[in-house]
Amino acid sequence: MQITPHTQPLNNANRLGLNYRHQATQLPWQAPLIDAHTHLWGVEAARHYFQIASWFGIQSTWSQTPLKDVPAIALEFGDRVNFVAVPDYYNFKDPNRFTTSWFENIEQFAALGTRMCKFWSAPRGRDVHPSLTLDSPERQYAMKLAYQANMMFMVHIADPDTWFTHQYKDHRKYGNKADQYLVLERLLDQYGDVTWLAAHMAGHPEDLNHLQQLLDRHPNLYLDTSACKWMIRELSKHGSRLTDFIHQNAGRIMWGTDIVAQAGAMGLGDDLYASRFWAMRSLFETNYHGPSPIVDPDLSRLNPSLPRKSTATVHGINLDPATLQGLYHDTALTVLGN
Numbered sequence: 214m215q216i217t218p219h220t221q222p223l224n225n226a227n228r229l230g231l232n233y234r235h236q237a238t239q240l241p242w243q244a245p246l247i248d249a250h251t252h253l254w255g256v257e258a259a260r261h262y263f264q265i266a267s268w269f270g271i272q273s274t275w276s277q278t279p280l281k282d283v284p285a286i287a288l289e290f291g292d293r294v295n296f297v298a299v300p301d302y303y304n305f306k307d308p309n310r311f312t313t314s315w316f317e318n319i320e321q322f323a324a325l326g327t328r329m330c331k332f333w334s335a336p337r338g339r340d341v342h343p344s345l346t347l348d349s350p351e352r353q354y355a356m357k358l359a360y361q362a363n364m365m366f367m368v369h370i371a372d373p374d375t376w377f378t379h380q381y382k383d384h385r386k387y388g389n390k391a392d393q394y395l396v397l398e399r400l401l402d403q404y405g406d407v408t409w410l411a412a413h414m415a416g417h418p419e420d421l422n423h424l425q426q427l428l429d430r431h432p433n434l435y436l437d438t439s440a441c442k443w444m445i446r447e448l449s450k451h452g453s454r455l456t457d458f459i460h461q462n463a464g465r466i467m468w469g470t471d472i473v474a475q476a477g478a479m480g481l482g483d484d485l486y487a488s489r490f491w492a493m494r495s496l497f498e499t500n501y502h503g504p505s506p507i508v509d510p511d512l513s514r515l516n517p518s519l520p521r522k523s524t525a526t527v528h529g530i531n532l533d534p535a536t537l538q539g540l541y542h543d544t545a546l547t548v549l550g551n
């Protein structure tokens with residue numbers, strides 16, 4: 214695939230100066246996509262998201278939207294958005310936001326027809342609230358509520374390998390990376406009749422063998438490809454092994470971006486969303502092999518000799534149409550419903 218760089222001003226979502234609207238027309242895939250992982254915060258941000266999404270053929274999304282924003286977004290975008298229940302991240306000062314008021318929120322989300330509940334359990338959750346481990350008593354109660362409401366479960370269980378040698382050096386506090394999966398696997402068995410979507414390639418895009426073991430051991434487990442910078446950086450390193458992995462696990466992996474759409478778009482305008490769509494599509498459907506347009510701060514954090522605005526390498530794997538149809542659309546539709 215050809216790109217035409219240096220036609221637009223540079224920013225952290227566009228180090229190549231791409232005209233994303235034009236580049237979208239150069240991508241080979243022509244059928245609709247489902248973005249299985251977004252965060253649409255407020256109806257204005259949702260409008261902006263869908264405006265850019267339309268350039269890239271995104272038909273619908275599963276959004277982790279705060280409860281108060283759900284009615285307005287549902288009214289305007291109807292069946293283009295499925296909501297995922299999440300705690301009230303707007304009110305960080307409310308001491309109950311991850312406990313009692315969260316339990317009420319789950320029931321309110323369920324009353325609105327929400328069919329999936331997110332359990333965000335990144336190791337750094339321990340710094341936010343003690344209940345944000347996957348097996349805390351509060352989490353177990355919330356899981357029971359979500360189960361009774363017939364919800365599917367979504368989980369964010371781990372962060373990049375490199376974070377465990379940097380941010381999470383205190384293993385007594387955070388555990389090591391393998392520890393995160395002990396509790397996940399136990400709960401995957403305990404709630405074996407629930408569909409589980411493990412975000413960000415189950416937190417381990419660095420290790421496809423580990424992901425294969427998880428998928429083989431737990432038939433109720435599915436993965437999404439979201440978290441653009443992390444996925445581009447790590448999945449690109451696997452080359453043809455990634456192709457094999459996606460083939461082998463057809464029907465278990467769904468495409469997503471992890472776009473956080475909020476007012477102001479972090480000052481990056483259309484490029485914030487367009488860059489994620491472009492990079493995450495280029496990785497799977499093209500043979501592009503070159504720099505990502507998105508600044509990845511983890512690169513210079515790990516290697517301080519690198520410039521602060523370093524970007525990872527995209528290694529496109531040029532999947533065949535049948536595999537793309539599953540990854541981009543059919544798996545989400547079949548597994549999650551519409």
Ligand SMILES: [Zn+2]
Nearest residue numbers: 250251252471
């Ligand atoms: Zn997310």
